[in-house]
Amino acid sequence: MTTPCIITVAITGSVPRKENNPAVPITVVEQVESTQAAFEAGATLAHCHVRNDDGSTTSDPEKFGRLLEGLRKHCPGMIVQFSTGGRSGQGAERGGMIALRPEMASLATGSCNFPLRIYENPPELIRMLADLMREHDVKPEIEVFDLSMLYQAIALSDEGVIGKPLHVQFVFGVKNALPVSRDALEFFVGQLAKLAPGATWTGAGIGRDQITLNRWSLELGGHCRTGLEDNVRWDAETLAPSNAALVARVAELCGEYGRRPATVAEARALLSLPEAGWGGGRRAWASAKACVAFLERRFCSRLDRHGSPPPNPPPSRGRAFWLCDRARSLRAATHPSKGNGFR
Ligand SMILES: [Zn+2]
Numbered sequence: 001m002t003t004p005c006i007i008t009v010a011i012t013g014s015v016p017r018k019e020n021n022p023a024v025p026i027t028v029v030e031q032v033e034s035t036q037a038a039f040e041a042g043a044t045l046a047h048c049h050v051r052n053d054d055g056s057t058t059s060d061p062e063k064f065g066r067l068l069e070g071l072r073k074h075c076p077g078m079i080v081q082f083s084t085g086g087r088s089g090q091g092a093e094r095g096g097m098i099a100l101r102p103e104m105a106s107l108a109t110g111s112c113n114f115p116l117r118i119y120e121n122p123p124e125l126i127r128m129l130a131d132l133m134r135e136h137d138v139k140p141e142i143e144v145f146d147l148s149m150l151y152q153a154i155a156l157s158d159e160g161v162i163g164k165p166l167h168v169q170f171v172f173g174v175k176n177a178l179p180v181s182r183d184a185l186e187f188f189v190g191q192l193a194k195l196a197p198g199a200t201w202t203g204a205g206i207g208r209d210q211i212t213l214n215r216w217s218l219e220l221g222g223h224c225r226t227g228l229e230d231n232v233r234w235d236a237e238t239l240a241p242s243n244a245a246l247v248a249r250v251a252e253l254c255g256e257y258g259r260r261p262a263t264v265a266e267a268r269a270l271l272s273l274p275e276a277g278w279g280g281g282r283r284a285w286a287s288a289k290a291c292v293a294f295l296e297r298r299f300c301s302r303l304d305r306h307g308s309p310p311p312n313p314p315p316s317r318g319r320a321f322w323l324c325d326r327a328r329s330l331r332a333a334t335h336p337s338k339g340n341g342f343r
Pocket of ligand 1: 047049083
C-alpha cells in the first residue's frame with residue numbers, strides 16, 4: 001500500500017493581504033473558519049502565522065493562543081504547527097508561542113536570501129528555538145530553503161538538539177533562494193533517506209509552482225503543502241477562492257498518483273506524534289501557565305527595572321483571564337512603545 005499523503009494548509013503566512021486575495025484569513029475568527037473548511041476538504045496539518053487586525057505581522061502569543069483554542073475546538077485532531085519564521089518578530093520573540101505547546105513549530109536551520117532581505121537564522125537562535133521545542137514537546141518541521149540547512153538539521157538531530165525522526169519541508173521557488181528544480185528535489189530526498197532514515201518530508205512550491213511541487217511530492221512519496229500563504233492564485237487568470245479549494249485540488253490530485261489524503265490518525269502516526277484526544281483542558285491550562293513563565297524568564301531583568309509585581313495567580317476561576325492580563329502587562333512593561341500591544 002502506498003503512503004497516505006499529509007496535506008498541510010498554510011492558511012495566512014506573513015506576506016499576502018486582503019488586497020492580494022480577499023480570501024486570505026487575517027483575524028483569528030477568519031483563520032479558524034478558513035482552517036475548518038480546509039480540514040473538511042482533507043487537510044490534516046495547519047501551518048499558522050498570526051496577524052494584527054490591520055493585516056500587519058505579529059508573533060503575539062495571545063493571538064496564537066486564541067487560534068490554537070479555536071482550532072482544537074473546530075478541527076478535532078488536526079495537527080497545529082506555528083511558524084517561528086522571521087518576518088513577524090525579532091530574535092527570541094520568534095519562540096514566544098512555543099510554550100503554548102502546539103504539536104509542531106517550523107524551524108529554519110540556516111540563513112539565506114529572500115526576495116528583498118536576508119532570512120536571518122544565526123546558529124544560536126536555531127539552538128535556542130530547538131531547545132524550547134524540546135522542552136515543550138513540540139516537534140519541529142525543518143524548513144529547508146537551501147542545501148546547507150538540510151545537513152545542519154541532520155547534524156543537530158545527531159547531536160540530540162532536534163528529536164528523531166526528522167520532518168523536513170523543502171521549499172522551492174522563493175526568489176533568491178532555491179529555484180524550482182526537480183533534480184534538486186530528488187537529490188535532497190535521496191540525501192534525507194540516506195542520512196536520516198525514517199525521516200518524512202513535504203515539498204512546498206511558491207506561487208504558480210505550488211502545484212508543481214504538489215505533483216512531484218506525490219510522485220516521490222512525500223507529503224504536500226498548499227494554501228494561500230504560498231500562492232493566492234488558482235490559475236493565471238483567477239484568484240484561488242479559498243484555502244479549502246486549494247486543499248480539495250490536492251486531495252483530488254492524490255488519486256492520479258495512487259495516493260489518498262491521510263486521516264488525522266494516519267498523519268499523526270506518520271509524523272510520530274501522539275494520538276489526538278489527550279486531556280485538552282488540563283493541557284491548555286498547563287500551556288497558558290508555561291507561556292507566561294516563558295515570557296517572565298525572557299523578560300525578567302527588564303521587568304525588574306520596571307518594578308512589576310511578582311506573579312500571584314488567583315486560585316480558581318478567572319485564571320485564564322488573569323494569565324492574559326499578566327501576558328499583556330509583561331508586554332507593556334517590556335515593549336512600552338507597543339502599549340499593551342496584544343490585540
Ligand atoms: Zn509560514
